[in-house]
Amino acid sequence: MGNTDAVFSRNLSDARELLMEWYASADGVSLRLDSDTDALDHMSFINRVQETLRGSSWLQSVCFINRERQMALNMGSNVSYPENLERILVDKITQEDSRNEPFAWKVKSYQSDQEMIPLLTMPMAEAPVGNENFAGMTVVNIDLAQLNKGLFSDEQEEQFRIYIFNADGMVVGSSSREELGEDWSGKEWVRRVLDGEGQFEMKEDGKRWEILAASMQYQGFWIAAQSDYVTQIMNINSIFYIITAVLLLAAGVIILLMVLVSRRIFQPFHQVVGSLKQSEIAEKMDPEKDEVAFLEHFYQGVSSQMQLMNDKKEKDFIVKNMLLGTQGREVGLLLRQKGILFEGKPYYMAVVFLESEDREDSLSMQEYDMLRNMVSGVFVTALEQNGRCTGFEAGLRRLLFLISGKEEQTQELLETLQRAESSARRLSPVRLYMMVSEGFQDDGSGCVRSFRRMNEYLKTRQLLGCTEAAVLPQADERISEDGTERIVECLKKRDKPGYLEAVDALLSACGMMPYEAFAAQLELLVRQIARAGKIVRYAEGYKQKNTGPVREHIAALSGREELVLWLESLYDEAALSISKVAGHSTAALMEEAVDYIRNNYDDSSLSVNLLADRLNISAAYFGKLFTEFTGTKMLDYVLKVRMEKARELLLSEPDCDIARIAELVGYNNSTYFTTAFKKYYGVTPSRFREYHVTERLREGEEGEENGS
Numbered sequence: 001m002g003n004t005d006a007v008f009s010r011n012l013s014d015a016r017e018l019l020m021e022w023y024a025s026a027d028g029v030s031l032r033l034d035s036d037t038d039a040l041d042h043m044s045f046i047n048r049v050q051e052t053l054r055g056s057s058w059l060q061s062v063c064f065i066n067r068e069r070q071m072a073l074n075m076g077s078n079v080s081y082p083e084n085l086e087r088i089l090v091d092k093i094t095q096e097d098s099r100n101e102p103f104a105w106k107v108k109s110y111q112s113d114q115e116m117i118p119l120l121t122m123p124m125a126e127a128p129v130g131n132e133n134f135a136g137m138t139v140v141n142i143d144l145a146q147l148n149k150g151l152f153s154d155e156q157e158e159q160f161r162i163y164i165f166n167a168d169g170m171v172v173g174s175s176s177r178e179e180l181g182e183d184w185s186g187k188e189w190v191r192r193v194l195d196g197e198g199q200f201e202m203k204e205d206g207k208r209w210e211i212l213a214a215s216m217q218y219q220g221f222w223i224a225a226q227s228d229y230v231t232q233i234m235n236i237n238s239i240f241y242i243i244t245a246v247l248l249l250a251a252g253v254i255i256l257l258m259v260l261v262s263r264r265i266f267q268p269f270h271q272v273v274g275s276l277k278q279s280e281i282a283e284k285m286d287p288e289k290d291e292v293a294f295l296e297h298f299y300q301g302v303s304s305q306m307q308l309m310n311d312k313k314e315k316d317f318i319v320k321n322m323l324l325g326t327q328g329r330e331v332g333l334l335l336r337q338k339g340i341l342f343e344g345k346p347y348y349m350a351v352v353f354l355e356s357e358d359r360e361d362s363l364s365m366q367e368y369d370m371l372r373n374m375v376s377g378v379f380v381t382a383l384e385q386n387g388r389c390t391g392f393e394a395g396l397r398r399l400l401f402l403i404s405g406k407e408e409q410t411q412e413l414l415e416t417l418q419r420a421e422s423s424a425r426r427l428s429p430v431r432l433y434m435m436v437s438e439g440f441q442d443d444g445s446g447c448v449r450s451f452r453r454m455n456e457y458l459k460t461r462q463l464l465g466c467t468e469a470a471v472l473p474q475a476d477e478r479i480s481e482d483g484t485e486r487i488v489e490c491l492k493k494r495d496k497p498g499y500l501e502a503v504d505a506l507l508s509a510c511g512m513m514p515y516e517a518f519a520a521q522l523e524l525l526v527r528q529i530a531r532a533g534k535i536v537r538y539a540e541g542y543k544q545k546n547t548g549p550v551r552e553h554i555a556a557l558s559g560r561e562e563l564v565l566w567l568e569s570l571y572d573e574a575a576l577s578i579s580k581v582a583g584h585s586t587a588a589l590m591e592e593a594v595d596y597i598r599n600n601y602d603d604s605s606l607s608v609n610l611l612a613d614r615l616n617i618s619a620a621y622f623g624k625l626f627t628e629f630t631g632t633k634m635l636d637y638v639l640k641v642r643m644e645k646a647r648e649l650l651l652s653e654p655d656c657d658i659a660r661i662a663e664l665v666g667y668n669n670s671t672y673f674t675t676a677f678k679k680y681y682g683v684t685p686s687r688f689r690e691y692h693v694t695e696r697l698r699e700g701e702e703g704e705e706n707g708s
Contacts, residue, residue: 001212001225004151004162008173009217011147012102015059015122015140018052022062023124023138031064031072032136039073040378040423046075047377053077055308058146060119063139065090069129072136074384078311080117080143081339081388082107089139093121094129101220104144104170106181110388110404111342118144118181120172144172144180152177159228167220169194193224314338319394322451332444335402340390342404346439348387348413349447349472350401351394351454352379353462357429368396375399375424375432382420386413400451410438410471417469433462434469456514463518465560466511476514483509484525488532494575496616503567507560522563523550526570533574572621589615590629593622594637601641602666608634642666643680646673650689658685 022028027045030037039046053059054077061076063086074086085107096103102122109115125137152162152175164173169185184190189202193213201210213224314334321327335341354375356363363371376391376399383389387405394400403413417434424430435454440446454472461470483506490499506525510518527550529535557563576586593611600606611634612622626634642665649661662673677685 001162001214001223004164004173005214005216005223008147008151008164008221008223011058011150012122012142012218012221015142019122019124019138019140022049028064028138032066032138035066035068035070035072037072038423039381040420041426042073043374043378043381043423043427046073046381047373049075050077050377050380057150058143060117060141060143060146061085063089063141065093065129065137065139067134067136069094069134073381075381076384076388078339078390079146081110082117082119082141083110085141089121089141090129093123093137093139097128097130100124102166103168104166104172104181111339116181118172120144120147120166145177148173148177148180161226163224163226164216165190165193165222165224167194172221173223190224193222311338315392319392319400322400322448323394325448325452328445328448329443331448332442332446335444335447340388340402340404341444342388343443345404346407346409346441347444348403348405348409348439349437349450349454350379350383350403350413350417351435351451351458352399352401352417353433353458354397354399355431355462357431365396371428371430372397372399374428375430378424378427379417379420382416382423383413386416394451398455402447405439407439410436414469414471421467421469431467433458433467435461435472436469437472438474453514456516457512459515460513460518461511463515463557463559463563464507464511470512473512476517484521484528487525488528491529491532491571491574492578494578494616496571496575499571500564500568503564507563519551519554522554526550526567529567529570529574533570533577535570535573535577568618569621572617575617576621576625586625587629589617590625593626593634594630597634597638597641601638601645602664604666604668606638606666638666639676639680643677646677646685647681647688650685651692654689654693661685 023032025045027042031039031042049062053062053075056077056079058079059077060079060082061074063071063075064073066072069090071086071090076085088107092105100123102120104118104120106116106118109117120142122140122142123137124139126135127133129137151173160175162173162175163171163179163184165184166172169183169187169190171179171182171184174180185194189200189204189209189211192200192202193211196215197211198214199210199212201208203209207228210227211224212227213222215221216223318331318334321331332341336343341347352375354371356371372393376393379399379401380389380391383401383403386409387403389401389403392400392402405413413436417436421432421434424432435458437450437454440450450472457470457472461467483502487499487502487506490496490502510521513521553566557566576589593615596611596614597606608619608623611626612619615622617625623634626637630637632640646661646665649656649664653661658674659670662668662670665673667673667676674684677688681688683691
């Protein structure tokens with residue numbers, strides 16, 4: 001009884017300390033007092049609470065009730081699944097009229113209408129729910145069935161039983177684990193226990209029982225041991241004489257052996273306990289004077305750790321087979337056994353890809369791990385409002401959520417995903433790609449196939465930058481060939497704006513295609529462009545599927561912008577080839593560019609983009625061709641032309657001021673012109689002019705002297 005009392009009281013004390021901490025925290029106060037607060041604004045706090053729930057084998061849920069007597073937040077664990085707890089808890093607390101006193105009750109299980117879950121509810125508030133000064137409440141729910149697994153062994157003895165009662169006579173602990181949550185206040189012997197009687201006898205079920213009872217270390221609870229008194233007497237009489245004889249004969253031997261053996265027995269025991277107290281698990285426990293109680297508490301910690309490891313192993317098995325597309329039936333069976341999916345109830349799947357807002361700013365694995373945990377917490381908290389939600393880490397940047405809910409709930413889930421995305425983006429600069437399925441009514445085996453399909457769709461949407469949440473279509477869509485034909489037609493006409501517009505329309509239409517179909521569509525488009533523009537490296541076909549330079553380039557693309565730039569470069573290359581066929585060579589295009597520069601050097605807006613637009617090719621491709629044709633970069637060539645013209649004007653127009661000359665050669669700012677001129681010639685424009693004027697005067701004077 002002593003060890004059972006110690007472990008039970010310690011567990012309730014731990015739960016009480018957590019309850020007080022969460023109640024008084026800034027996030028807890030906000031959830032209680034602010035009826036308009038969004039739970040998703042408290043994700044850091046929620047993640048800490050959920051981490052605590054995951055580390056316990058008996059904490060069922062934590063709830064926050066606001067001052068309007070509404071459920072502000074309900075965070076459940078995977079310990080058990082009460083049905084509609086968030087709806088009935090407030091009414092139950094109001095009925096109990098409890099402020100800070102724990103009470104026991106039973107709730108119908110979500111898994112089965114026949115199963116009842118015994119709960120010990122521990123509320124904390126400054127005033128009862130019915131009081132006008134009520135300022136919100138924090139509640140911790142304990143699953144009594146799970147708590148009792150750590151208190152009593154699986155072996156049941158009919159002749160000896162232990163019970164734990166609260167002040168109302170409700171059974172909160174039982175060595176048989178069958179009466180949990182029942183009201184025994186009507187039993188006479190229970191009333192005697194609650195009245196403080198420590199030892200007495202009573203008759204029940206045709207037997208005579210001896211009762212030993214005491215109040216527990218945790219105030220408001222009593223523990224009672226019940227033993228079959230008559231059976232004990234008979235057993236004692238039957239063996240009394242044998243025991244007496246043996247005791248007389250062995251007394252001396254026992255005393256001698258105890259002296260010799262006790263040191264060998266207890267010294268290793270003390271050493272083992274001392275070593276265990278230095279372990280990582282024991283660091284989280286209070287030091288115990290009673291070594292037996294410590295070992296029992298330590299065993300509970302080890303058991304919880306093993307349960308967590310087993311849960312992780314099972315989740316890893318589920319994720320691995322979903323990624324590989326194998327063992328669908330085994331996965332479905334495990335999902336039902338773990339209480340993630342329920343027979344006869346519909347379920348939904350949601351998959352989320354995440355990446356940094358700035359794709360060029362790559363994150364480390366640790367940073368992605370923190371980002372993934374934050375996003376997972378946001379989505380689980382949001383989706384819990386639609387049903388029982390379980391999250392899985394399906395990769396470095398991918399999350400899977402299974403929601404057991406009700407029929408025709410897809411649109412609600414879609415809206416929930418969008419709200420969760422907004423909350424996640426407020427917490428961190430993250431870009432999310434989301435997809436939700438229609439409801440499934442199978443045994444869970446369809447999860448594997450549906451997960452792979454959702455991955456394929458999201459891979460396309462991630463490449464195209466489609467961040468709005470989408471619903472998984474029943475069948476794959478096919479794109480009309482009109483889109484690719486329009487692109488090729490614009491290419492042949494050298495209509496670049498029309499070409500880019502058609503490309504954008506095609507990519508937008510591909511947003512709901514699985515990746516393999518999208519890649520095949522894109523490959524077909526590239527080959528058509530290559531054939532039209534005589535781009536040999538892309539125009540040829542390949543006998544083996546999904547190989548060749550086109551597929552390699554597609555696989556290397558990181559986003560829509562890069563994809564559009566690639567297709568634009570193909571247009572430039574193909575358009576130039578088509579121009580050659582029409583009699584317009586590269587040299588002719590570049591000569592046109594050079595002539596334009598020499599005739600329009602005074603245009604301050606003269607740039608690579610301006611000339612590229614005039615020639616209907618991309619700026620990058622124009623720059624490459626110009627450098628190959630002239631041997632210098634386009635901007636360097638413009639500078640050369642402008643400086644030569646400025647030199648000419650400085651010498652031919654001595655009365656023209658520097659600002660005017662700067663304007664005549666394409667500079668809006670005379671200071672910038674002076675800087676450019678000095679960098680090019682080594683002197684400022686004014687010094688250049690003075691020097692040459694002085695030289696001319698000197699040459700004139702020398703000429704006159706020679707003439708005379």
